[in-house]
Amino acid sequence: MTYLAKPKFHHPGLPKNELGYTHRDYEGTISTLCAGCGHDSITAAIIQACFELAIEPHRVAKISGIGCSSKTPTYFLGNSHGFNSVHGRMPSVLTGANLANRDLIYLGVSGDGDSASIGLGQFAHCLRRGVNMTYIVENNGVYGLTKGQFSATADRGSKSKRGVINTDNSIDMVAMALQLGATFVARSFSGDKEQLVPIIKAAIAHKGAAFLDVISPCVAFNNHAGSTRSFDFVREHNEAVNRLDFISTRMPIELKQEPGTVEIVEQHDGSTVALRKLSADYEIHDRSAALGFLQHHSAKGQIVTGLLFVEKEAEDLHAHLHTVDKPLNALGTADLCPGQAALDQFNASMR
């Protein structure tokens, strides 16, 4: 596998944002994910959001863990610095990066496998610290890159491609984010561009810990809720393992949903999810109400999408640590080194 650069052709008629950048300036290299993967739709939404916000691409640091989802930073904002770190530990790398330079925009990209299992601790702690970032989980309920094992967000009772029934309870990362004190909490669907793009924009604009869970169907290993074809699973699985490109369903799932409605969305394998899109009059500043609302609908088998909670006057980690306004990575010897005079005093005090 090589890393495909996109052709550098710019159509002169491409619309430009207020910085004079075109959509192309926000793209990365060509995706190597399965055709139709929800993650690619999220990539497209990130590109759109950054274009519309007229962000300088190079002022974004995009940091991820490991997994198909975590590969996506390569596919957007080609002129920014990316860091594909280790499994589940994007949050700590992002936290450190943010401490070093508070002036960049931090985009953390992770998967449900990455963030809800091995990375659950780091997910929790960076939210509770209030790191100024947009933390996106591309949530497909499975481990994509390791070929279809359940992730911790998979519903109890759902069936894997191998025919295994999930007997563990699932983790709702949005509920956790609310409890952990994230100051911006939202959930969306990869195919609902109309909802996703504005949420990403709002998350980026938010000064504090913004958490965004995006349901993102996996073409290769969607859950098989109630599937009766379990005999074929092993063969199908083998095919998927060896020749992912031969999967028949290749189109990404798209959705146009009215606020306040419930839509049943069929995934690549025929399983369904019920998405409830928040209505326009939903009150977004009440953390406990958000949690109640979420759990009420979850009990009905519905996944609530939309911006669930925002804290108006959010504080970030730098405010907690009371750090100087100048980025720490821009401080030099003169700013940092107390010099021999201070050392003389120190020496004298140690006798």
Place this chain on the structure above:
Amino acid sequence: MPTATPLSRVNDFVVRFANVNGSGSASANEMFARAILRMGIPVAPRNIFPSNIQGLPTWYEVRVTEDGHLGARGGTDLMVAMNPQTFDKDIASIEPGGYLLYDSTKPYPASKFRDDITVIGVPLTAICNREYTDPRQRQLFKNIIYIGVLTALLEMDVKAVETLIAEQYKGKDKLIAPNVKALHIGRDYAVLNLAHPIGLRLRKADKVGNKIFVEGNAAAALGAVYGGATVCAWYPITPSSSLADAFTKWCAKYRVDPTTKKAKYAIVQAEDELASIGMVIGAAWNGARAFTATSGPGISLMQEFIGLAYFAEIPAVIFNVQRAGPSTGMPTRTQQCDLISCAYASHGDTKHVMLFPENPAEAFEMGAEAFDLADRLQTPVFVMLDLEIGMNHHLTRPFQWDDNRTYDRGKVMTYEELEAGKDFGRYLDVDGDGIPYRTYPGTHPTRGSFFTRGTSRDRYAKYTEEGGPYVDNMQRLLRKFETAKDIVPKPLIANAAKPSKYGVIYFGSTAPAMDEAIHMIEARGHGIDRMRLRGFPFHSSVNSFVADHDFVFVVEQNRDAQLRSLIVNECGIDPVRLVPILHFDGTPITARYIAKAIGDHLDQMTMKPAKVTS
């Protein structure tokens, strides 16, 4: 009357206090050590403490050493036995002719004591019960009272202790008078009731000079301040926590912007070691100088990330204050047992830079130096301390800083260089030293951005799984390691008075004991050349040093001869040439131990065949 002649020595003996953890004895005992220092006599104190908060035995040893032997000597000349739990063991550890000071409130039968030592009983509990009603006061002042007794027994400068009490309670002035009173209660008791002074005496001297008295962890943390560290992410673990604590303290003192009162640093107590090293890597990737402080178990947890930092070439600084392992081992006992786990931390082919300070002065210097090295080499750098250096006060040369020194950030492409169109390939070996150029994220709108990852890539940071570019990259990393050999601190060599066929290699906290052991070995009639290692990878002089000697002893404080293995492995030396001298019971290695182990070997090697006379 003792059967052995009572020891009679001035300014050269070992006092050991046996206490119960949590009894508040630490500050009194430390005051004792400091008061001797104020008399101009070098001291080397060590705290030997258990892994709990209250109730288990603890010892504080003060080596009084006019000759300035700062390593552990071994043995006790005067035992202040305040812990009934360890009473018998404490008595057993006294040198023949030594002294025992104990609380005689409840008199013990004579059979409890040895007849080759001088036993001095003071009814400390009874005195305290008479003087104080509050139980906590009874406990705390008991400690000061026995120090008062010692001032008379050892002819100590009582004014020095009074001054220290005043300094210690500055700001809490109402505590000064009661403490001074307690001191005199003890002193007066001794003057009236005991034969004093004893054979061990203190005489004012002028042997301390301008030396300072400081802990290694505090020194290393100050090194991090001077080295320009702005981000510290750590997770509590003994014996490294006090390093992060000290960094916090020094930052509050030296790094607060005077006008805005804002912090020119960020310190995060992470949720675990995985997160702490992750934050360090993120911060360093983004151009800040960042470090973590940990101990062996933390290093184990950080392995995956350390491998990433090696491969992705991120300058992380890791202070490893070693303790006895494996696993939790003996968490409050010292060892030098993480050499291999740090040298080769992580899966796959990795090699890391290590620095080996011998004392707080070097902990300060190397603590600062580590950041330049990490930036220059763009790789993790380990500063290998241990509990012995880190958590004890040491008399050490004063710290110095060259005000003309500026931080060496290594090869960083600036906006201007990128703008000028310099070819930027993140993993290009432009200068042939294996060290590529980097840029900080956000530097230039269209040039210099690259993707950092743990998966292989070509010289321009483009993802690839091709074997060729992978091998090319791994070879370059080796080249970089070669470069490191000449920029890490070089070993120091000291030759014996006469040319010797034998050498000794050692490092870190072994050094002070080795300095003293050399004299003892000489006294046995042997000369030996020595090399103190200060950095890894090993400088080429290690090969020549071994080549120049028939045998080289390798002295270290672990079971598996880890340094010896590293030398064999990295320098391609025949293991037979390297004789391991190992000490790993959790106590600091002593001069006597080294001298005996090496001396016995040398005796055998230099044995002459009996003359045949027929």
